[in-house]
Amino acid sequence: GAVVSQHPSRVICKSGTSVKIECRSLDFQATTMFWYRQFPKKSLMLMATSNEGSKATYEQGVEKDKFLINHASLTLSTLTVTSAHPEDSSFYICSARARLAGASEQFFGPGTRLTVL
Amino acid sequence: AQSVSQHNHHVILSEAASLELGCNYSYGGTVNLFWYVQYPGQHLQLLLKYFSGDPLVKGIKGFEAEFIKSKFSFNLRKPSVQWSDTAEYFCAVIPSGAGSYQLTFGKGTKLSVIP
Numbered sequence: 001g002a003v004v005s006q007h008p009s010r011v012i013c014k015s016g017t018s019v020k021i022e023c024r025s026l027d028f029q030a031t032t033m034f035w036y037r038q039f040p041k042k043s044l045m046l047m048a049t050s051n052e053g054s055k056a057t058y059e060q061g062v063e064k065d066k067f068l069i070n071h072a073s074l075t076l077s078t079l080t081v082t083s084a085h086p087e088d089s090s091f092y093i094c095s096a097r098a099r100l101a102g103a104s105e106q107f108f109g110p111g112t113r114l115t116v117l
Numbered sequence: 118a119q120s121v122s123q124h125n126h127h128v129i130l131s132e133a134a135s136l137e138l139g140c141n142y143s144y145g146g147t148v149n150l151f152w153y154v155q156y157p158g159q160h161l162q163l164l165l166k167y168f169s170g171d172p173l174v175k176g177i178k179g180f181e182a183e184f185i186k187s188k189f190s191f192n193l194r195k196p197s198v199q200w201s202d203t204a205e206y207f208c209a210v211i212p213s214g215a216g217s218y219q220l221t222f223g224k225g226t227k228l229s230v231i232p
Contacts, residue, residue, distance in 0.1 A: 043224040046219055046221070093160070093161070095161075095220075106220065108161035109160055110159065
């Protein structure tokens with residue numbers, strides 16, 4: 001149980017296009033989902049916290065208009081990178097926290113490798 | 118805001134060697150501490166966690182970690198590593214208290230175990 005999937009696993013796009021990444025909790029309801037960005041040789045940086053049915057909370061320095069997050073249901077959150085540029089190339093990871101679960105109950109997706117040409 | 122530092126970027130060990138990965142955190146209050154592992158090509162998995170009680174925590178696959186409050190440390194240990202332990206290890210922290218779910222990660226330590 002407690003599986004989180006991400007789709008796609010890899011995406012290559014041209015500069016200026018938008019890319020949507022999906023994060024799904026497959027066997028539990030996730031009231032809260034988190035989006036992270038992982039740079040080479042650096043830690044996972046929290047980008048935003050997404051609560052089902054409400055607007056995402058973005059971390060300082062993360063452009064909300066560039067990284068659109070939608071948590072439309074208890075099992076799905078999407079991250080859309082709008083007008084992507086090469087500097088947006090990175091590894092994006094989501095995690096999900098189950099309803100009524102404690103802080104330790106976060107499960108991570110396998111990540112999405114975005115390459116912007 | 119809290120922060121986490123991991124001292125080693127890359128550790129290379131031979132099989133059967135003992136492992137200790139350093140983790141220090143910075144935060145003025147009580148925290149919950151975690152170690153996650155990311156095997157090549159796989160997603161992050163929880164190795165072990167500390168919330169309260171015995172500061173020596175045992176996790177999966179023979180790993181353990183010791184919380185030393187006076188040193189703000191939560192070092193990960195394993196007495197004898199295997200080739201299959203080759204992975205990247207992340208220390209993370211959450212401030213204790215209701216509503217705190219935002220993990221702050223260290224930069225990670227890559228462990229390479231040579232057969």
